[in-house]
Amino acid sequence: MPYVSSSWVRLPVMLAGAASFVLLGTGAANAHVKWFCAFDVAGQPRGLEQVLCTDFELLTGLALVCLMFGCLAEGTPLGTAILNALDRATAAVRDNSALIVRAVVGFFLVSLWNLGGIILTPELKTDIAWIPWLQLAMAAGLLWKRTLPLTAAGIVFLFGLAVWNYGAFHLADYPVFLGVAAFLALTAFDRTLFGQRPIDVVRIAAAITLMWASVEKWAYPHWTDPLIAAKPAMTMGASPELFMQAAGVIEFTLAFALIWTPLVRRASAIILTAVFVSAILEFGKVDAIGHSGIIAVLIAIAADDARVPATRRDVVLTPVYYASALMLFLGVYYFAHGVLYGSTYGIGAGMRGLPVI
Template sequence: MMLSRKQLVFLLAGMLMIFSPVWAYAHVKWFTHVAPVKEPIEHILSPLFMGIALLVALVLAVLTQLLPKLMHLPLAKRLDEALAGYRKWSRYILKYGTALALLVQILSGTVFAPEFRVTHTGEMLWVWITIAVLVIPHHAATKVAAALLLALFLYVTSQAGLFHMLDYGFYLAIIWVLFIGKTRLEEWGFPTLYLGTGLSLCWVAVEKWVYPFMTVDIIQTHHVPTFGFPPDMFIVLAAYIEFVVGYLLVVGILNRLLAVVVTILFILTTTIFGYTEVVGHLMIHIILLIFIIEGVSFYYPPIAMHKTRLDQMVFVFLNFIFVLATFLLLYYRFAS
């Protein structure tokens, strides 16, 4: 029995949700106190790891040819038209959503992530001032708030270290979007947000490969379902899912559908990890909401530089392998 095109769209979305381990998007450092121990690089580059890398690269290459056809479906067109009416609110969502995320964080005694405790009054006061300035409905106040947020990010970086803060590089993209609003550079804001969020997801995914013992401890402590996979295989698969999501956001593929799926998965992880998950991922939820609204309306993805189908497929295949290798080697080189 042949499926209609509409049914194929729903099937694709359903498969993304069913076969994506819910836990893939949980941040390892938030939920374990096990000391980080690097896995030997020869163990990371196992036949399983390299086999999945080649399979994912091939699937992504084929996906570039399927997606344009999906986007011409009547359902996809109607959805795009419906969401287009909300694009004028995207910057307000980011501005006030950032204020809300900071508020939730400071009320829990943290800033940027659950692992960064606010330890003195001056830092707490700085966060409250940043929130207060963010909610002022004027673009000049938004720029001041962006500067305050940048100073706060640099301070936390000086305490936690640059390598650690790379997990949260998307905050620099948020700061950039807030700062260039109402300027000639404004159109570069959301593409930077896509890039920053995608790169952050890729970077965090590599952590699961380099420090698998931390991940195993989370699985055992929180009774995380592995869907029948051995823990070591499950970790590799979960990290690949997170890495692929980040990569697709960077190259401009499947952004709106990905944002919906990842948002649902983040909500589901809350049932396992509770309030800590809410505090840590609220800002990401806000960014994903913007991605759902915006789609790729403003984004000129790198794949668009190649005109023929074969060129696009070869580009995505080789580029994924290159990006994967670069992230893994950089992370492994500077990981403690």
Template sequence: MKKIFQILLMLGLIMTPFFAEAHVKWFTNISPHKDSIEHILSPIFIFFALLAAIVLASLTLILPKMAEWGPMKRWEDRFSSLRKYSRYILKYGTAVALMIQMANGTLFAPEFHMHNTVAVVLTWITIGFLLIPHHISTKIGAVILLGLFIYVTIHHGIFYMLDYGFYVAIIGVLLVGNTKFEKAGFPFLYLGTGLSLSWVAVEKWVYPDMALDIVAHHHVPTFGFAPDLFVVMAAFIEFVVGYLLVVGILNRVLGFVVTCIFISTTMLFGMTEVIGHFMIHIVLLIFIIEGVSFYNPPIKMHKTKLDQFIFVFLNFIFVLATFLLIYYRFA
């Protein structure tokens, strides 16, 4: 069983598209053209939706066996000893991410250029407060950062900023530190990050021309698949990663795999990738350290394996349909 798991993990790493986690709008200048819903819901799309649902549901049967392996237990103990550093990693990692963005003249994402002097000054003040090793200064920095996020949202719209909803989760974790709500912080981070990744994935289905332009102009390897099929597969991979984070499955493995993907995309897309995804790297590092020890995932509501299998299968289809229809309606 151990060898089988290693083989499956390696295949997943090899077959994972290099731009699966990329924000399409960062790397193309073509005008977005919404595809028809009939074309999006193609037989290929439906096939991958059902396949993903079955694979995800099957994990509820496989994971308990994996947890009993000696190497997995040693891995759990090794990373568990680092949990005391998680909040410091998030706090100072956020400060470094903001520094990188400010050096590029942007905030939150490469396309949000900062021309307002007050906003720039407030961002540097936020960085200063986050670097002070005290929870009060951390909360002050988080409040200012929330104000900056609202400012950018007013200028770009709520729908557009849903791509970066994980920043709200980060701010939430920083705000509840050293309070009675502290334990709710990291579960909120899991939820916010997972939903953001799933939301961004839908963009590749609704605006496939943008993704296809990236594949063509950046020479993205498609592993022998047709570019349009490759785009559909890449979006499913990203959506599944986000969904798994929300339901609390394979968080450490996912954190490691997605981090490897981001490192590979940095070599493909350069500095823009670093600016846009450095904060995500910090979040994924926390997921690798934390696992799900503090998180009571939704799947735990169901006690039997059959109930968990059915829950994950149906819930994935429901979440996929909901995200797609909402994105398509308001895109």
């Protein structure tokens, strides 16, 4: 029988603590850590054989059960009733979702202009004097539908500039910006991208962003040590290591849910919106500016009424796709880091220890 740590006995408490940790904003997204704590992207990550421990497998197993339960409930009269209620409650938002995204992105760009010295997100600093003015011009481009592609092009340009200055691995945290750019351009032209609606494109980009960020919680749990040290009660008796594992699993599961069935993804969007809004109360203006765009996107996702009825096949396939996404993001993260920074420690041993779900 595999060893189960004594702290696992307190699983309900630990999960509640992890959820509280997320809702307080100290771990809702890795960007919080990069904005408020010291970090080193090129530093040695924790080995995969340390990440993929028994506690991690049990946590992901529990998360998977929750996903399957939500998917199974979706095909019942109760699930249909919940979706109908969501449709009625979010009708006004749904009818104005594109306008809401444009308004919030405009607020975001004007705020960057006001702060100055920032490329898209707080930790990406620049001393190029014309970038704030470009961001102000991009905000003006959001006023008219025909100029939305210019703002989208500006976002892509700034993202590329950030890649040039900070590297592709660092910017892998932020594909949601490219999703927002695609949303704006597709909305302007009333087009889809290979059959994917604008909201679908930005939803997938948001999911990728958050799944990647969750891996960094497992790879670099020590980045959050100053926050846990300042607020030790948030762990509710769990060890910081187990607490960060649980926080990462919660975030990864909610992010994966964004690309799953309609009720599951809408519920996830609502929870994540609460996560990011709660974080603003803890971290203030910088957090409000930095996460304003993704909050607007999540609100639009929560209001999206597109439905493809969930089936038993979806329930059966949930473990397959969840496990595949988990292995993909872990594998790509560690492989890319090893290639770019030469830190391959733990990859071989860790991959042999991947959980079977």
